[in-house]
Amino acid sequence: MALSKEQKLTISEQQHTASSEQQVALDAELQLWNHTFGYVKSMALKAALDLGIPDAIHQHGGSATIPQIVTRITLHPSKTPCLRRLMRVLTVTGVFGTQEPHDDGGGCDDELVYTLTPASRLLVGPPGQNVSPLLNVMLCPIFVSSFLDLRGWFQHEMPDPSPFKVTHGRDIWELAAHDAGFSRLFDAGMVADSGFIMNVVVRECGSGTVFQGISSLVDVGGGFGGATQAIAKAFPHLECSVLDLPNVVAGAPADTAVKYVAGDMFESVSSADAVFLKDRRRATGRTWRRNACLISTS
Numbered sequence: 340m341a342l343s344k345e346q347k348l349t350i351s352e353q354q355h356t357a358s359s360e361q362q363v364a365l366d367a368e369l370q371l372w373n374h375t376f377g378y379v380k381s382m383a384l385k386a387a388l389d390l391g392i393p394d395a396i397h398q399h400g401g402s403a404t405i406p407q408i409v410t411r412i413t414l415h416p417s418k419t420p421c422l423r424r425l426m427r428v429l430t431v432t433g434v435f436g437t438q439e440p441h442d443d444g445g446g447c448d449d450e451l452v453y454t455l456t457p458a459s460r461l462l463v464g465p466p467g468q469n470v471s472p473l474l475n476v477m478l479c480p481i482f483v484s485s486f487l488d489l490r491g492w493f494q495h496e497m498p499d500p501s502p503f504k505v506t507h508g509r510d511i512w513e514l515a516a517h518d519a520g521f522s523r524l525f526d527a528g529m530v531a532d533s534g535f536i537m538n539v540v541v542r543e544c545g546s547g548t549v550f551q552g553i554s555s556l557v558d559v560g561g562g563f564g565g566a567t568q569a570i571a572k573a574f575p576h577l578e579c580s581v582l583d584l585p586n587v588v589a590g591a592p593a594d595t596a597v598k599y600v601a602g603d604m605f606e607s608v609s610s611a612d613a614v615f616l617k618d619r620r621r622a623t624g625r626t627w628r629r630n631a632c633l634i635s636t637s
């Protein structure tokens with residue numbers, strides 16, 4: 340039976356409506372998949388750090404193929420194809436870059452060349468420019484597992500313990516006091532983060548008035564003093580001290596210009612012209628923002 344022109348138009352409109360509805364549903368499903376599998380990005384980065392892939396590329400001059408990478412990391416040969424897939428996740432997300440295969444004189448090599456990007460250069464730099472110790476803390480099972488039962492946390496009445504304490508029965512500081520391995524990992528992460536960010540702060544504030552007019556400063560909850568050491572180095576006239584819990588101070592470096600004081604900030608804070616507080620973090624929109632403040636005590 341032949342269709343009239345009007346009938347044909349109606350069918351084509353219906354198909355169009357149906358296909359755009361299907362497209363909306365497919366896009367919506369894709370969005371949910373992106374959220375659901377978002378953790379794969381974090382775990383791929385963790386795998387790269389654990390396997391030492393950024394270092395392998397760095398040691399190879401900043402760019403390397405898969406066969407060149409596998410000579411520098413510990414990997415079962417049967418897993419080489421899986422490494423290509425891992426590298427694909429990490430290049431799509433910008434951790435590594437790629438260069439087209441090149442001819443090295445013996446004919447065209449079809450191996451993709453992986454390169455360091457501004458992000459992965461921060462994983463191979465010297466102390467002060469290397470943030471991997473912080474990522475190692477944030478990606479460790481102890482931290483990640485705190486996010487696995489947020490429903491349980493939401494069901495506690497306020498004020499309630501943090502998700503970390505609900506999961507582990509202790510807050511971060513209590514756990515660090517009882518678990519030397521976690522304590523080392525955590526303190527190293529804080530030192531790396533402070534070293535990195537304080538270099539920026541000191542460069543930004545170095546010529547300004549922020550540290551002028553004060554002769555002593557106490558960094559409250561200052562950990563191993565990564566931030567304070569950067570300040571002491573840039574402003575040698577400042578007498579700098581760090582106040583932290585006894586178990587942290589016990590492991591602090593002895594050979595620095597910074598004085599370490601063991602104590603509880605909620606009981607007393609040693610006197611100084613200024614109190615420095617760093618590392619209260621909060622999420623604002625898409626970015627994590629660091630807060631540091633300097634409070635004049637005069």
Ligand SMILES: C[S@@+](CC[C@H](N)C(=O)[O-])C[C@H]1O[C@@H](n2cnc3c(N)ncnc32)[C@H](O)[C@@H]1O
Pocket residue numbers: 512529530532533559560561562563565566582583584587602603604605616617618
């Ligand atoms: C997130 S870390 C920040 C470390 C350092 N400010 C930095 O930016 O690298 C918080 C620090 O506060 C310390 N802390 C926690 N409770 C404390 C308390 N009651 N008195 C003194 N220090 C405390 C912890 O031991 C830890 O070193």
